[in-house]
Amino acid sequence: MEGSGAKSFVKRSIGALVWGSNAVFLGEFVHTVDEKGRLIIPARFRSDLDLGLVVTRGIDRCLAIYPMEEWKRLAKQVSDLPMTNRSARAFRRFVFASASDVALDKQGRVLIPPRLRDYAGLDGEVVVAGLNTYIEVWNPESWGQERERVEEDGTNLEEWANLGI
Numbered sequence: 334m335e336g337s338g339a340k341s342f343v344k345r346s347i348g349a350l351v352w353g354s355n356a357v358f359l360g361e362f363v364h365t366v367d368e369k370g371r372l373i374i375p376a377r378f379r380s381d382l383d384l385g386l387v388v389t390r391g392i393d394r395c396l397a398i399y400p401m402e403e404w405k406r407l408a409k410q411v412s413d414l415p416m417t418n419r420s421a422r423a424f425r426r427f428v429f430a431s432a433s434d435v436a437l438d439k440q441g442r443v444l445i446p447p448r449l450r451d452y453a454g455l456d457g458e459v460v461v462a463g464l465n466t467y468i469e470v471w472n473p474e475s476w477g478q479e480r481e482r483v484e485e486d487g488t489n490l491e492e493w494a495n496l497g498i
Contacts, residue, residue: 356378356382356400356403356466357465357466358378358381358463358464358465358467358468359465360375360377360463361460361461361462362375363461364458366445366455366456366459369444370446370447370450371438371444371445372445372455372459372461373442374398374437374443374468375461375463378463378468382398385401386398386400386401386443387399387404387433387435388433388445388449388470389429389431389433389449390427390431390452391453391470393479395453395472395475396445396449396455396469396470396471397467397470398467398470399466399467407428411424411428431449433445433446433449445470453470453472454475459472459473460472
């Protein structure tokens with residue numbers, strides 16, 4: 334059974350769900366950013382972030398945390414955008430200029446740089462949301478507004494159908 338990778342799967346599944354070698358982050362958690370800017374990562378996510386992670390600005394005024402493997406995939410996609418395209422250059426700046434390569438400390442915390450905390454309005458209590466291949470960190474008020482918008486807006490079903498979902 335060891336040759337099949339089942340033991341590895343069970344060991345890694347104690348953290349986030351795992352499909353192949355890729356973590357699947359699921360759930361919504363309330364945590365805090367302390368006075369030094371450290372965020373406790375939910376325990377179930379930690380084992381899949383032990384090879385390093387990148388935190389950067391999220392598109393909706395939140396932060397996005399990527400395991401290193403997923404970050405490399407995203408970085409390649411963004412880097413492959415044409416330099417001659419103004420929107421592509423702007424998006425590259427948005428993604429890479431504020432990104433920070435961080436690691437979990439022994440207590441399962443990451444240090445969020447001040448410029449990223451300011452961008453997302455993080456101070457004290459935060460919402461940590463697992464979004465399959467990455468994690469978002471939200472100001473609780475902003476998260477509540479986003480959830481209400483998604484849950485109350487009946488047009489979402491039509492838009493999602495157009496995505497092929």
